[in-house]
Amino acid sequence: MFYVLLALRAQLRQRGAFSDRPEPRLDSLLDLVALGTVADVVKLDANNRVLVAQGLTRIRAGRMQAGIAALFRAAGREAKSASGFDLGFALGPRLNAAGRLADMSLGIECLLTDDVGRAWALAQQLDAMNRERREIEAQMQQTALTELAEIDPSGCTTLTLFNPSWHQGVIGIVAGRLKERFFRPSVTFALADDSGELVKGSGRSIPGFHLRDALDLISKRHAGLLSKFGGHAMAAGLTLRTVDVPRFKEAFEAIGREWLGTDSLTRVLETDGDLEDAYVTPQFAELLDNLVWGQGFPAPVFSTEFEIASQALVKERHLKLQLMRGRQRYQAIWFNRTEPLPARALIAYRLVRDTWNGVARVQLVVEHALG
Incomplete structure (x- = not known):
């Protein structure tokens, strides 16, 4: 749709439609283009990565639609450090929740409105719907797993x-x-x-x-x-x-x-190998976050053998871990995982930068484990 608008503007330019009026600035729509591309899991080929990168640049600079700014606020995310993961896992689910549980027009209005107050009210509604969606999903998933236990x-x-x-x-x-x-x-x-x-x-x-x-x-x-x-x-x-x-x-x-044969039903996870302790830092995680990752262009996944120093459930849905390698201790989380890990495991993980009370730290997001 963005390219249709570009082509339309070019055609109108040739016809002299802008001789007495300014041309529309379509780059102001790039935050929407980035959100739609990532949230709809579009393959990030070279062209789409450019579009998403430009959209993220605008969002980080504060030049975004009122609704997108409101959704970042409702999700508790910092727009000035926006990443593709924020678009796919924070904003996207809140917009989708309206269509799943109520009326998708709420999400559309949130993205279209120029009224900051209205955008914030809609973002709060979408956030509440997303929490309800997560509760329903958790109950359904538990029922499904109980049935599969047999x-x-x-x-x-x-x-x-x-x-x-x-x-x-x-x-x-x-x-x-x-x-x-x-x-x-x-x-x-x-x-x-x-x-x-x-x-x-x-x-x-x-x-x-x-x-x-x-x-x-x-x-x-x-x-x-x-x-x-x-x-x-x-x-x-x-x-x-x-x-x-x-x-x-x-x-x-x-x-x-x-x-499907046996090989087809065997999960294969490709990683970028081990990561030296010197790179497990908030600065390196921020460097990765600033790049564009997504469908067809996945973020780096590293694999390291750790000792499991401690593990506990957060909100009864996520496994929070303290991992040790030598004298180094790292914070980690495995989303939507409830089963505990053994005392030692080979863990595949992504690096993310986590800020709490103004202090930046690195966190490992676990993708898989063998042990």
């Missing part, structure tokens, strides 16, 4: 779960959590309406398993099973009759057994 995922190539109490606005997030946890293509279902006759499903996949193609194959093998479906390789949605969920589960697993 199943050995290693004996399955796919996961299909349905619970009539689930909220259809959050099933995609739960499917994603299950996919990450068990490394299996996962589909979760919730009731589509109060009649109980139809269910809506949301799926998330792993490399090597094209989810939309799998649904297309199911629709051809089992005519009438799917009322509708759509999506792409890694994510898809579908609707079917509630009574047909068991049939779908069997059909989905059958394709999984055809397409």
